[in-house]
Every structure is written in C-alpha cells, then in structure tokens.
Amino acid sequence: MALLQISEPGKGTLPHEHRNAIGIDLGTTNSLVATVQSGVAKILSHENQNNLIPSVVQYQTNTILVGEAAKLNQDDDPVNTIASVKRLMGKRFSDIATHTSSNNLSDEKSYIGIATKQGTKSAVEVSAEILKKLKTIAEQHIKDDILGAVITVPAYFDDAQRQATKDAAKLAGINVLRLINEPTAAAIAYGLDKKVEGNYVVFDLGGGTFDISILRLSKGLFEVIATHGDTQLGGDDFDEVIFQWLMKQSTHDFQDPQLKQKLKTLSKNIKEKLTDNEIVSVEHSFNSSVNIKTKIDQKLFADLSQHLIKKTIDATKRALKDANLTIQDIDGIVMVGGSTRMPVIQKIMRDFFKQDLLNDINPDEVVALGAAQQANMLVGNSNDEHLLLDVIPLSLGIETMGEIVERIIPRNSTLPIAMAQEFTTYKDGQNAMMIHVVQGERDLVSDCRSLAKFSLKGIPPMVAGAAKIRVTFQVDTDGLLSVSAQELSTGVQASIEVKPSYGLDSNQIKTMLESSFQLADEDKENRALAEVKVEAMQMQEMVERALQQDQNILDEPEIKKINKALDQLRESLKNNDRNLIHEQIDQLNNATQYFAQLRMDQSIKNALTGRDIKDMKL
Amino acid sequence: MAITLTKQAAERAGKYLQSRGKGLGLKLAVKTTGCSGMAYVLEFVDKIDPNDEVFESHGVKILVDPKSLIYIDGTELDFVREGLNEGFKFNNPNVKDSCGCGESFTV
Numbered sequence: 063m064a065l066l067q068i069s070e071p072g073k074g075t076l077p078h079e080h081r082n083a084i085g086i087d088l089g090t091t092n093s094l095v096a097t098v099q100s101g102v103a104k105i106l107s108h109e110n111q112n113n114l115i116p117s118v119v120q121y122q123t124n125t126i127l128v129g130e131a132a133k134l135n136q137d138d139d140p141v142n143t144i145a146s147v148k149r150l151m152g153k154r155f156s157d158i159a160t161h162t163s164s165n166n167l168s169d170e171k172s173y174i175g176i177a178t179k180q181g182t183k184s185a186v187e188v189s190a191e192i193l194k195k196l197k198t199i200a201e202q203h204i205k206d207d208i209l210g211a212v213i214t215v216p217a218y219f220d221d222a223q224r225q226a227t228k229d230a231a232k233l234a235g236i237n238v239l240r241l242i243n244e245p246t247a248a249a250i251a252y253g254l255d256k257k258v259e260g261n262y263v264v265f266d267l268g269g270g271t272f273d274i275s276i277l278r279l280s281k282g283l284f285e286v287i288a289t290h291g292d293t294q295l296g297g298d299d300f301d302e303v304i305f306q307w308l309m310k311q312s313t314h315d316f317q318d319p320q321l322k323q324k325l326k327t328l329s330k331n332i333k334e335k336l337t338d339n340e341i342v343s344v345e346h347s348f349n350s351s352v353n354i355k356t357k358i359d360q361k362l363f364a365d366l367s368q369h370l371i372k373k374t375i376d377a378t379k380r381a382l383k384d385a386n387l388t389i390q391d392i393d394g395i396v397m398v399g400g401s402t403r404m405p406v407i408q409k410i411m412r413d414f415f416k417q418d419l420l421n422d423i424n425p426d427e428v429v430a431l432g433a434a435q436q437a438n439m440l441v442g443n444s445n446d447e448h449l450l451l452d453v454i455p456l457s458l459g460i461e462t463m464g465e466i467v468e469r470i471i472p473r474n475s476t477l478p479i480a481m482a483q484e485f486t487t488y489k490d491g492q493n494a495m496m497i498h499v500v501q502g503e504r505d506l507v508s509d510c511r512s513l514a515k516f517s518l519k520g521i522p523p524m525v526a527g528a529a530k531i532r533v534t535f536q537v538d539t540d541g542l543l544s545v546s547a548q549e550l551s552t553g554v555q556a557s558i559e560v561k562p563s564y565g566l567d568s569n570q571i572k573t574m575l576e577s578s579f580q581l582a583d584e585d586k587e588n589r590a591l592a593e594v595k596v597e598a599m600q601m602q603e604m605v606e607r608a609l610q611q612d613q614n615i616l617d618e619p620e621i622k623k624i625n626k627a628l629d630q631l632r633e634s635l636k637n638n639d640r641n642l643i644h645e646q647i648d649q650l651n652n653a654t655q656y657f658a659q660l661r662m663d664q665s666i667k668n669a670l671t672g673r674d675i676k677d678m679k680l
Numbered sequence: 681m682a683i684t685l686t687k688q689a690a691e692r693a694g695k696y697l698q699s700r701g702k703g704l705g706l707k708l709a710v711k712t713t714g715c716s717g718m719a720y721v722l723e724f725v726d727k728i729d730p731n732d733e734v735f736e737s738h739g740v741k742i743l744v745d746p747k748s749l750i751y752i753d754g755t756e757l758d759f760v761r762e763g764l765n766e767g768f769k770f771n772n773p774n775v776k777d778s779c780g781c782g783e784s785f786t787v
Binding site for chain 1: 692693695696699700706707709711720721722723724725726727760762763764765766767768769770
C-alpha cells in the first residue's frame with residue numbers, strides 16, 4: 063500500500079498524481095538529494111546511512127562506481143577515478159592550465175576530455191553519473207514518479223557552466239525545474255524569506271567553490287543584490303595547503319600517483335580533525351621508506367591558509383561594496399558548505415561582522431534542503447510563494463571607437479531590466495553602424511566576452527556626431543538579452559536576440575571579474591590611450607579632408623608646416639605613448655590655426671557673396 | 681466510532697505541525713476518484729469548518745467532514761516505514777476492496 067504524506071490545505075493530490083519533486087545539491091566534493099514530505103524538507107540518504115554522496119566516479123572495465131564506493135577505491139586507481147569534476151564543467155582545456163589532477167586530461171576543443179578505462183569522458187558525462195545515482199536514491203525513497211528537480215549551482219557559474227549542468231541532468235534523465243544559486247537555496251532553508259525585511263550575507267565555502275551573496279528582503283520580496291566569489295576556492299585548497307606543508311616534512315618527492323593520492327587523503331583527514339581539535343599529531347607511514355611524523359595546530363593552520371582566508375575577506379568586502387552596504391546593515395550571516403566548520407573561518411567571519419553566525423542547520427545539507435523546498439513550491443505543493451529575483455552576473459555593453467567598452471547594463475542589476483543609451487556616428491556621411499554586444503567588467507573589448515554583432519544600416523548621411531542612435535538593452539527574467547538600435551531621425555531599426563548560453567566562446571568569463579579588479583589601473587590607462595588615439599585619428603582625418611578641399615588658400619610653407627605636423631602625429635600613433643600623442647595633437651592644432659582661420663573667413667565670404675546686406679538677418 | 685491515530689502517527693504529525701510553524705491539526709477526508717472509486721485526503725488544517733467533526737488522539741486534533749466520516753469512521757491512521765519509504769497509512773475497517781496501489785478503495 064502506498065504511504066501518504068500530509069499536504070498543505072487544499073493541495074491534496076489524487077492517487078497517481080502526486081507531485082513529487084527533489085532538490086539536488088551537485089557539489090564539488092559531495093552531492094545531496096532532498097525532498098519535502100509532509101511539509102518538512104529532508105535529505106534522502108543512501109541506504110539510510112549516508113546523506114552525503116561523494117562526487118566521485120570510478121570507471122572500471124565493466125562497471126561504473128559512484129559515491130562512497132568510488133571514493134573508497136580512489137587510492138587504488140586514481141587515474142580512472144574522477145573527483146571534483148564540477149571544476150571542469152563548461153570549461154575548455156585552455157582554462158585549466160594550473161589545474162592539478164590525477165586524471166589524464168585532454169583537449170577536445172569544446173570540452174576537456176578525461177581518459178578512462180571506458181574511453182574519453184566529458185565533465186557532463188561524469189556529472190550525469192552522479193546525478194543518476196542521486197535520482198536512484200530519491201526513487202528508492204519516494205517510490206513514485208518524480209516530476210522534476212531543482213539543481214543548485216554556484217552564483218558565479220557562467221552560462222556555459224549552467225548549460226553543462228542542465229545537459230548533465232538531461233543525460234541522467236532528470237527534468238530540471240530550475241537551476242538556482244546555492245546561496246539562494248540556503249536562504250530559503252533558513253526561512254529567511256519568511257522574515258519581514260533585512261539584509262543577509264550568505265557565506266558559502268564548499269569543497270571547490272566559494273560564493274558570497276548579499277540578499278535583501280523587503281515586503282516578502284527576496285532579492286539577490288550582490289554576488290561575489292571564486293570558482294576555484296574551497297576546502298580542496300585548504301587540503302592542498304596541508305598537502306604542500308606535509309611534502310616539506312618529508313624527503314620523498316611523492317611523484318608516484320598512488321603515493322600522492324594517499325598523501326592527499328591524509329591532508330584532508332588532518333584538516334577535518336582540526337575542526338574539533340586544537341592540535342593534531344600526524345604519524346603516518348606510506349611504505350617502509352616513506353614516513354611522516356609531525357604535528358599541526360590551529361595557529362599554524364591559520365598561518366598556512368592566510369592567503370586563502372584573505373581571498374574570502376576580500377570578496378566579502380567587494381560584495382558589500384557592490385551592495386552599497388556596511389557591516390552595520392547586515393542582519394544575519396548564513397554559513398554554508400562543509401568548509402565553514404573550520405574554526406578559523408568561523409572566527410574570521412564573526413570578527414569581521416561583529417555578530418553571531420547563522421550556522422545551526424548542517425552546513426553540508428542546507429543547500430539541498432532549500433533546493434527541495436523550492437522544488438516543492440515549483441510543482442505546486444506549497445501555498446507559500448517566494449519571489450526570487452536574479453541579477454546579471456557580468457555587465458553588458460557595446461563596443462565604441464577605439465575598442466572601448468561602453469557599459470549599458472551594470473552587473474548586479476536585477477532582472478528583468480531595460481536600459482537605453484544614445485550613440486552617434488564617428489565619420490561624416492557614415493550610413494551604417496556596427497553594434498558589437500559584449501559582456502564583462504574590463505574596459506577594452508578584447509578583454510571582454512563577445513556575445514553578438516549586428517549592424518544598423520540606412521543611417522541618413524550627416525556630419526560626424528549629428529546622428530542620434532539609441533541602443534536599447536533588455537534582459538528578461540530568463541536571462542534572454544535582446545538588443546535593438548534605432549536611428550532617431552528616420553526611425554530605421556535593427557535588433558538581435560542573444561541567448562548567452564549557446565554556441566559562444568566562454569573561456570574567458572571566469573577570470574573576467576577577478577582581473578577587472580586586479581587590472582583596474584591598467585584598464586584606466588588603456589582606456590585613456592584608446593581615447594586619445596581616437597581623438598588623434600579624428601583630428602588627422604579632419605585636417606586631411608580640409609587640405610583636400612582648400613589647399614589653394616595656403617602658401618607652400620604653411621602646407622609644409624601642416625603636413626609635417628600630420629606626419630609626426632601619424633608617427634606617434636604607432637607607439638602607445640599617450641603623452642606623445644597628446645603633444646602631437648596640440649602641435650597639429652597649432653599648425654592648423656592659421657589655416658582654420660582662413661577657411662572660416664572664406665566660408666563667411668562665400669556665404670555673403672552676392673547677397674544684399676538687407677537680406678541678412680543679423 | 682471515532683478516528684484515531686497510532687502513537688507513532690501522532691508523534692510524526694506533531695513534529696510536522698511544529699516545524700511547519702502553524703496549523704491546528706490534520707484533516708482526513710475522502711474524494712470520489714481514483715482507480716477504485718474513492719481516495720484518501722490528508723492535509724494540514726489552518727481553519728476549522730464548523731460542520732467538521734473534531735476528534736483528538738494523543739494530543740493531535742483530527743478534523744473530518746460529515747460526508748467523509750461515513751466512509752472512514754473507525755479508521756486508525758498509522759505511520760509506517762516500508763524500506764526506504766515512510767509515510768501515513770489508513771487502517772480503514774470500511775474498506776471492501778482497494779486498488780493495487782492502495783491509494784483508492786471501495787466500501
């Protein structure tokens with residue numbers, strides 16, 4: 063006999079029409095699956111034992127092991143065992159130059175190949191194996207059709223990474239109800255949406271990713287106002303810190319893959335022991351000749367991880383700055399991810415925000431529980447409704463002269479949004495304009511990601527700067543961007559729709575944000591240089607055109623003087639010396655002053671010739 | 681006759697009500713549908729209908745509308761675990777036959 067769960071008032075379902083939905087936290091280190099039964103979200107465990115399913119897949123000759131079984135065998139066959147595959151999702155080989163892996167990775171152009179006993183696998187295929195496992199666990203508990211799943215992704219995941227996650231779910235036969243950001247799921251699990259208002263920080267330090275999000279709640283409206291983080295920072299890095307330190311404690315080089323893997327496992331164990339112990343003694347013999355005997359305490363661990371801790375604090379500060387908030391504005395800090403158990407992290411966050419942390423829900427489970435609640439709501443089992451607003455992760459803009467990016471929609475704008483800006487022509491008689499849509503925080507087009515290009519044709523001939531072209535950017539709630547350009551005097555129009563997920567080169571996006579901060583000064587210099595170059599070229603063109611038309615009004619020495627200044631300006635453009643170009647612009651200005659005056663006199667003369675003084679309106 | 685909860689069912693229901701943060705009790709009802717004619721309904725209650733019969737068992741209020749009561753009077757609601765699946769089970773003395781899935785029945 064089928065067992066019943068308690069429904070919300072009026073939400074009871076007919077037999078065989080139960081709306082079962084699950085929430086999945088597809089993590090770098092561990093994955094979890096949860097569902098809501100009788101109004102309560104709970105983790106569905108593997109054989110009623112393990113809530114956390116290690117995100118580890120082992121390809122053997124005839125079988126594929128997933129989870130605990132794969133993890134247990136990891137040390138014996140590291141080459142065919144894939145852990146932390148989430149780091150490879152939506153990435154290309156060129157993105158991971160510094161990635162340390164026990165696997166044999168290969169460049170498969172659009173994705174990274176992982177060599178296994180069962181052939182070359184992609185990150186999507188490996189993730190699909192983990193998702194299949196989670197689906198099987200859920201089916202064992204629910205014993206009924208599962209309508210769909212909400213899968214969580216780091217707030218920082220770009221479109222390619224989100225698409226890869228969806229593809230993996232499809233491959234596993236899971237209907238994706240929605241992808242939601244991990245911090246948002248955590249906030250739902252803590253019931254923050256049921257509060258009246260407030261600003262909350264969600265600090266999520268998982269196995270492989272770090273996210274910091276700031277959520278604003280007002281009048282039941284749940285809005286993500288800022289996100290920051292690092293797709294390459296997590297518990298793995300703290301393991302690595304201990305791993306590197308342990309290596310130095312031994313004379314052995316640990317080049318052998320099996321030994322290396324064993325040392326990695328040991329490093330992780332030491333880190334976990336440091337959660338509940340002030341000091342951990344290490345005594346381990348790898349084989350008869352390789353032994354390690356040492357100890358580590360909280361202080362040493364904190365010192366060794368100083369660079370990692372600084373990254374989390376820096377990102378927190380940036381997110382606060384983006385949100386225009388100070389620590390006094392923050393009403394609560396939600397701790398998410400197993401790595402937030404580390405005393406060193408708890409302390410640093412408590413000290414930074416000067417308040418206690420929200421950490422009473424198991425930090426490993428909180429995201430999956432929130433995802434299950436969201437899934438339950440999406441299939442219509444709940445009478446509550448959250449209104450989740452998403453933000454644009456990276457700014458959107460267009461290319462202007464000199465390959466400079468003009469931002470139209472700044473990052474962290476809430477969706478949906480529409481913004482317009484007016485542009486003009488650069489040359490006299492210019493009758494078309496190329497609109498190049500880019501995404502990113504850097505000032506130069508080459509440092510941003512190109513999304514689309516289209517041209518506006520049929521601009522009536524006018525002098526440079528006279529045409530008014532309005533460019534409108536619109537992003538709907540699904541993140542679909544449409545860009546339109548309209549010349550205002552004639553109304554001619556062109557537009558394009560962009561779905562950033564498809565067929566686009568996304569290998570730059572992950573570093574874009576970080577580099578935009580690190581390289582802000584360089585960007586400023588580049589922008590200034592590009593601007594002065596545009597000015598110089600405009601000037602040069604103007605003078606050349608004037609010479610063509612009115613050379614006859616000048617005498618030979620004057621022409622020579624102007625040509626010399628022109629040559630010098632052209633020469634200066636070959637270098638990237640901003641001051642020199644400025645100087646040459648000034649010189650050309652000086653050299654053409656007399657010429658400009660003559661032309662002015664001439665045009666006035668032309669205008670007056672043959673006209674009666676009485677006709678002139680003065 | 682009456683509607684009762686087993687101790688396990690009452691404990692579970694109490695826990696769910698508590699974590700839900702609101703609710704007066706459980707509503708038991710039948711709907712005329714399903715593969716064998718009738719189906720059970722089990723819901724949280726936020727508002728008591730004056731027509732409903734109110735029972736109390738192990739401290740949990742149970743509400744049943746008079747029409748449904750005819751079909752489920754004497755029912756004991758249990759909470760059981762079957763393998764990895766757990767949930768509520770109606771032990772209804774009025775049932776003559778139920779469909780394979782056990783979610784709908786005839787009297």
